[in-house]
Amino acid sequence: MTPSAERGAVLRADAARNRARVLQVAREQLAMGDDSLMLNTIARLAGVGVGTVYRHFPNRHALLEALLAERFQRLVDEAQAAAAEEDALSGLHRLLRFILGRILDDAGFAAVLESAGDADVRTSAMKGELDRAVAELLDRARRAGAVRRGIEADDVRRLLCGIEHAVRSGGNDAERAEIYLDVLLEGLRPPR
Known part of the structure; x- marks a missing residue:
């Protein structure tokens, strides 16, 4: 050498x-x-x-992504497990509750999840895996007639981030979080 x-x-x-x-x-x-x-x-x-x-x-967001990489991987693993559930709608509901809990526990995690641009290709790859798992759940639930057409994985992510914002701006009331999530879940159903 x-x-x-x-x-x-x-x-x-x-x-x-x-x-x-x-x-x-x-x-x-x-x-x-x-x-x-x-x-x-x-x-x-x-x-x-x-x-x-x-x-x-190069910036705070890049550091935040690195700090949250393991947590984000756990989210991806949870999404893949939910996608493997026999009942897609049940898996979707469980996953959305899991995601909401994670983003309410950690504002930095919410910032990484909702960010349009990622500093690290690994973060982008994990977001892609998450979206694929959610898309699979949505597709299966749609085929079963349980989810409306036109809702995609990135829509679900944005809606969850909206709930996170609403809960934080309202004083982090866990009861409100559950109500808002129920409204989202009801809104995913096909129109009557």
């Missing part, structure tokens, strides 16, 4: 450690209730240069 190749390997390992340290500090900040995710502050607390943070995470 040439000296430049060895130096490159060391830099890659250092870069990986720095990225992990930045994520650790950002998680600690979130755990302490600071959801500002100010990249300059995180760099200082992580003991790395601001440029290092920006190389890995």
Whole structure:
């Protein structure tokens, strides 16, 4: 191995450690209730240069996506399990309750879910998997006559984000969340 190749390997390992340290500090900040995710502050607390943070995470949203990747994967797994349920409508209802619970628990998660643009291709890929699972549920429920025509997976995601916004603006009342979700579920039914 040439000296430049060895130096490159060391830099890659250092870069990986720095990225992990930045994520650790950002998680600690979130755990302490600071959801500002100010990249300059995180760099200082992580003991790395601001440029290092920006190389890995060009903006707050990119950092948020990285922090939520595991949670988002759990959502995708839940969507795929719901899509595999024998009763598509039951699977859809269960999944929508699961998603709403996740986005009400974490405003950052809601921001990543509703974002039109993703910083990381992995986030885009997971959103694609989520949409495919929801689309499969919608199609199966539609074939069973339980869901109206014209509603697509991205519509469902937007509607859930709308419920999340309504609940937050109304004081995070869990009872209201359940009522709003029931209205959405009723609205998915075919017109009478």
